[in-house]
Amino acid sequence: MPQKLKEVDVVCIGVGWAGSVLAYELAETGLKVLGLERGQARHTVPTFQAPAMHDELKYSVHKGFMQDVRTESMTFRNDHRDVALPIRKWEAFLPGTGLGGCGVHWNGQAWRYQQADFAYKTHIEQRYGKKFVDPELRIQDWGVTYQELEPYYDKFEYLLGICGKAGNLNGNLEPGGNPLESPRSREYPNPPMKEQYAGALFRKAALEMGYHPFLQPSANMTRPYTNPLGVTLGPCMYCGFCERYGCEHYAKSSPQSCVLPVLLKNPNFELRLQSHVLRINLDNTKKKATGVSYMDAQGREFEQPANLVLVTAYALNNPRILLLSGVGKPYDPVTEKGVVGRNYAYQTQSYIPVFFGEDVNLNSYMAAGASGTVIDDFSVDNFDHSGLGFIGGCYVMAGSTNARPIEFHPTPPGTPRWGSKWKEAVRRHYNHTAVFNLSGTSTAMRWNYLDLDPTYRDAWGMPLLRMTFDFPDNDVRMARHVTSKASEIAHRMGAKVVVNEPRTRPFTVTTYQSTHNTGGTVMGADPSTSVLNRYCQTWDVPNVFVVGASNYPQNSSYNPTITLGALIYWTADALKQRYLKRPGPLM
Amino acid sequence: MKQLSPTKYICVIIAAGSIIGGPISLGAAGDNSSSGAVIVAQGTPRGAVACARCHGFEGASDGSGAFPALAGQTEYYLSHQLQRYASGQRRNAIMEFIAKALTSDEIESVARYYAHANPPSYPRLSAPPDLIARGKQLALMGDASARVQDCVSCHGPNGEGEPPTIPYLAGQYKHYLEIQLLMFNKGYRTSEQMARVAHQMPEQHIEAIAVYFDQLPRPANPTNEEEIWNQSTTNSQVRRKRLQKK
Amino acid sequence: MNENQLSGSRRDFVRSALITISTGTISTAGAAARDRAHTPEKEQRFLNDSEKEFLWAAVDRLIPPDERWAGAAEAGVVNFIDLQMGGAWGRGDLLYMHGPFRQGSWTQGYQLEYTPAELFRRSILAINRQCAAQGTPFTQMSHTEKDAFLITLEKGELDLDGIPSNIFFDQLLDQTVQGFFSDPIYGGNKNKVGWRMIGFPGAYANYFDLVDKHGIDFRREPLSIGEQALAEFGMPMKESK
Numbered sequence A: 001m002p003q004k005l006k007e008v009d010v011v012c013i014g015v016g017w018a019g020s021v022l023a024y025e026l027a028e029t030g031l032k033v034l035g036l037e038r039g040q041a042r043h044t045v046p047t048f049q050a051p052a053m054h055d056e057l058k059y060s061v062h063k064g065f066m067q068d069v070r071t072e073s074m075t076f077r078n079d080h081r082d083v084a085l086p087i088r089k090w091e092a093f094l095p096g097t098g099l100g101g102c103g104v105h106w107n108g109q110a111w112r113y114q115q116a117d118f119a120y121k122t123h124i125e126q127r128y129g130k131k132f133v134d135p136e137l138r139i140q141d142w143g144v145t146y147q148e149l150e151p152y153y154d155k156f157e158y159l160l161g162i163c164g165k166a167g168n169l170n171g172n173l174e175p176g177g178n179p180l181e182s183p184r185s186r187e188y189p190n191p192p193m194k195e196q197y198a199g200a201l202f203r204k205a206a207l208e209m210g211y212h213p214f215l216q217p218s219a220n221m222t223r224p225y226t227n228p229l230g231v232t233l234g235p236c237m238y239c240g241f242c243e244r245y246g247c248e249h250y251a252k253s254s255p256q257s258c259v260l261p262v263l264l265k266n267p268n269f270e271l272r273l274q275s276h277v278l279r280i281n282l283d284n285t286k287k288k289a290t291g292v293s294y295m296d297a298q299g300r301e302f303e304q305p306a307n308l309v310l311v312t313a314y315a316l317n318n319p320r321i322l323l324l325s326g327v328g329k330p331y332d333p334v335t336e337k338g339v340v341g342r343n344y345a346y347q348t349q350s351y352i353p354v355f356f357g358e359d360v361n362l363n364s365y366m367a368a369g370a371s372g373t374v375i376d377d378f379s380v381d382n383f384d385h386s387g388l389g390f391i392g393g394c395y396v397m398a399g400s401t402n403a404r405p406i407e408f409h410p411t412p413p414g415t416p417r418w419g420s421k422w423k424e425a426v427r428r429h430y431n432h433t434a435v436f437n438l439s440g441t442s443t444a445m446r447w448n449y450l451d452l453d454p455t456y457r458d459a460w461g462m463p464l465l466r467m468t469f470d471f472p473d474n475d476v477r478m479a480r481h482v483t484s485k486a487s488e489i490a491h492r493m494g495a496k497v498v499v500n501e502p503r504t505r506p507f508t509v510t511t512y513q514s515t516h517n518t519g520g521t522v523m524g525a526d527p528s529t530s531v532l533n534r535y536c537q538t539w540d541v542p543n544v545f546v547v548g549a550s551n552y553p554q555n556s557s558y559n560p561t562i563t564l565g566a567l568i569y570w571t572a573d574a575l576k577q578r579y580l581k582r583p584g585p586l587m
Numbered sequence B: 001m002k003q004l005s006p007t008k009y010i011c012v013i014i015a016a017g018s019i020i021g022g023p024i025s026l027g028a029a030g031d032n033s034s035s036g037a038v039i040v041a042q043g044t045p046r047g048a049v050a051c052a053r054c055h056g057f058e059g060a061s062d063g064s065g066a067f068p069a070l071a072g073q074t075e076y077y078l079s080h081q082l083q084r085y086a087s088g089q090r091r092n093a094i095m096e097f098i099a100k101a102l103t104s105d106e107i108e109s110v111a112r113y114y115a116h117a118n119p120p121s122y123p124r125l126s127a128p129p130d131l132i133a134r135g136k137q138l139a140l141m142g143d144a145s146a147r148v149q150d151c152v153s154c155h156g157p158n159g160e161g162e163p164p165t166i167p168y169l170a171g172q173y174k175h176y177l178e179i180q181l182l183m184f185n186k187g188y189r190t191s192e193q194m195a196r197v198a199h200q201m202p203e204q205h206i207e208a209i210a211v212y213f214d215q216l217p218r219p220a221n222p223t224n225e226e227e228i229w230n231q232s233t234t235n236s237q238v239r240r241k242r243l244q245k246k
Numbered sequence C: 001m002n003e004n005q006l007s008g009s010r011r012d013f014v015r016s017a018l019i020t021i022s023t024g025t026i027s028t029a030g031a032a033a034r035d036r037a038h039t040p041e042k043e044q045r046f047l048n049d050s051e052k053e054f055l056w057a058a059v060d061r062l063i064p065p066d067e068r069w070a071g072a073a074e075a076g077v078v079n080f081i082d083l084q085m086g087g088a089w090g091r092g093d094l095l096y097m098h099g100p101f102r103q104g105s106w107t108q109g110y111q112l113e114y115t116p117a118e119l120f121r122r123s124i125l126a127i128n129r130q131c132a133a134q135g136t137p138f139t140q141m142s143h144t145e146k147d148a149f150l151i152t153l154e155k156g157e158l159d160l161d162g163i164p165s166n167i168f169f170d171q172l173l174d175q176t177v178q179g180f181f182s183d184p185i186y187g188g189n190k191n192k193v194g195w196r197m198i199g200f201p202g203a204y205a206n207y208f209d210l211v212d213k214h215g216i217d218f219r220r221e222p223l224s225i226g227e228q229a230l231a232e233f234g235m236p237m238k239e240s241k
Helices: A019-030 A055-060 A120-128 A146-160 A196-207 A319-326 A420-432 A473-494 A561-579 B008-018 B031-042 B075-087 B095-101 B104-116 B131-139 B173-185 B194-200 B203-214 B225-245 C003-019 C026-038 C049-062 C077-085 C116-133 C143-154 C165-181 C190-198 C226-233
Strands: A008-013 A033-036 A076-078 A269-272 A275-283 A289-295 A301-312 A350-354 A373-375 A394-399 A433-440 A449-457 A463-468 A544-545
Touching: A008 A019, A008 A289, A019 A033, A019 A561, A033 A301, A055 C165, A076 A449, A076 B031, A146 A561, A196 A373, A196 A394, A196 A433, A196 A473, A275 A301, A275 A319, A301 A319, A319 A449, A319 A544, A350 A394, A350 A473, A394 A473, A420 A433, A420 C190, A433 A473, A544 A561, B031 B104, B031 B225, B075 B095, B075 B104, B131 B203, B173 B194, B173 B203, B203 C143, C049 C077, C049 C116, C049 C143, C049 C165, C077 C116, C077 C165, C116 C165, C143 C165, C165 C190
Parallel strands: A008 A033, A008 A301, A033 A269, A076 A463, A301 A544
Antiparallel strands: A275 A289, A289 A301, A350 A433, A373 A394, A394 A433, A449 A463
16 A cells, blocks of 8 residues: 655656756745656766766766666657557657756757747748648647747746847847847847857858858856856856766756755755656546655655646656546547647757868867857748748757767768778768758647557556657658758858758657657647647646646747746746636636 | 075076077077076066076976976966966966066967976975865865865866866965965956856865875876977967967 | 785776766776786676677777777777676666567667677677588688678678677677777777877867867877876876877
């Protein structure tokens, strides 16, 4: 019989960005908040200290900070008619675990979404007409606008200390920033990063071609910064061990470097590590959560009563928890009924390796997670798609986040995969090759979804999440177009060889692309196509809120984290100003 | 350590000149390392005081810790610090005037000279073993409660520096290290990299870290010709790029 | 118990500790560095002698030596593979190894029931058997013959006791690249040859002052995670070439 514990006001399932910031916001109001994190403690000292941290084999190849696939993985298939099989080793995307979650080992690329993103369906249909959109696609409006979220974007950016230059301040275009961004009310808290050589070459070529290059907004600090909570971050050292690694210098914004030092001191907050939540418990009406059940490291099960349950367990785990708990109706792509698991999307990543002469020393290992020079001219709907036959787009980034040799040793086309010619090509090209990163929209479609696997289970006996996904044809056409445009810039940079690598079908779990999984607990105005209302509250169970990129109806061109931050603060406000004053459905 | 008398300096120069090869002439554009030796021993016509007065002809200073050991710091780092003194970015009542009186070429010369200087090791003050051990822990692991990261990830394994930009700490004088950390801590010495670290560091950590590095052996200078060439190629290219930016 | 036996057991402990090292266990790494003088390669860990011989010959073709730079074999890749296969990776601790096991599409990745160590053992046994049956062991083939054989493995043209040969080949190539470029604390990348060849400076990485010095020809002795231990125990930091 599981032991029943003392009730708390709020329980957060997962203590990453969403869990820690929401916990902070609510604990400050006097509520008793419990954070249940299934992973272990992670702290800058000692966990992230270098040089031991700079271990490519351990953290990149063997995924040291990632979810332990041995105990819980997920299954995958491209098509709903296939049999899904387990992902036995993470490659394509890398779900995190542990205190701080993905916030520990992200790169820190810090983008806002566009105004158009939040009313994507309305915007696209108005601009191009309903018939412009492929019939299999399922684009939706979010139910909340960019204008409503703007103050919360600002708040999150100041919590993290984002480094950049505003391009659009309240409608006024500013030199040095991104002229295509949606308006912001304030300058960034810190100045932009230093520019790498590859970025500088890209900037020159892009300007000559009439594009608008700027430095990527970054959560790697450019100077010492004390955030509004009084926590101080240090400057980034451009060590080139950012994504998949923790930052030893307190320079990368993470729950550890921004929130936890204060949160962990608040007596209203309790952190329980190695606490694996099995399900949300519902009462007999199935419309009220009574708390959660979880298992500790010793395998003991506990019933944890709580008045409010916040599902903050990462985009892939959020839908799974709802499915395992019976919150919301599971989505069936054949009937198109149900909502949990619907509109799963990703990030359509393309690459352009650019090979230079041996006189061009790029020194790409001198890098930060978010260093890079970018153009926004081809993102989302920033360009006229008339006649092009697809929707969406990519931002184009030149520079590097790393040049760690096990995974980065580019060779030009025609080079064998091994042998002396391969070896010579690796030696010749390692320090003279840049790779453009094209980060593209991922459009939700009918047949891409998440549900529970019928066969495979985790170490606790619970069904694994099943992912059914392939790139919609629209996104493949989009990737081809933008890649071909971006490669013109590469040629202009004086490259010897330019290789177009637009994303194509099929999607494979065997090579890394991005950990930007979105959708599955979509927010919106219509309960027949969304799991959550605009306040991130589940339609079905009013005292369950979900805050993660699983809330996004489709994915924009940009990295999801800063938008998640805006939703975190937006939800915190909804809880404090509305829900907690009058618990119940907010819509 | 006793100060060398001026007479002894001159003897050493002449001896050094015969090793380096060729006559020494003041202000000659030829052999940089020998003109560096001259500046170190005699100062310059524009009024820069002889470096050796404080830093010793061998770059080991006088051992008191009032002046840092310079021997074996990279040419890049030494010339960079002199440039910072000259521009006022780094403040020191004595060094500012000296640095301002040096030309860019002279800075390069003395930096190169000290980069290759190789003094013998002098005995250190003893320190309590537990203080050294505490310093070692801080240097290698940092301090979670103070939110300070380790020293070695920037200052190199065993504090040997990360050439060319980051100086070695191993074998640097305890007193000098303490003063510099306090200066960083109080904001009198500025550095983008060191500001937060030193500001966060409680003063009781400073002595421990200083004694730990003091008792480590100074790292070996590069003796291999190719490495020296690589070091100076890097340094001169970096320097050229930096000068171009101005 | 004589000194060698004591050293042996401490070495075993230290080596297995080295694989699961997290942070701050500097003295452990130092002891391992000191013990390298006792020629650990002669010690039996996972690979038996015929596996080591095959692997030496194979990795020597995957990344061959040239006039300037050692190849995978001299770089200690077989030692690396031995450690990997004998450790958590080889045991399958880093994989989801629950059944049922079925074949799927290539997009679904590895689906065999074998742990990496099992895969290597079975595959190499099958290869050695097949080569022996055809008259020439792999280790005795000429370079050209070896390369041709590796290509047939790569293309999946051989059945290795139920294992498609391309699956084994891909894992072998992965292990070789990892062994050539990973930090030397893992037993490969001897003398940091992989890093020297490409100009990667290693685990000590602070480029705050250099990142925007565009185009500089930056050369520095590559530094390994184990450098601190080496420096501390008085072993020369710069290994002889």
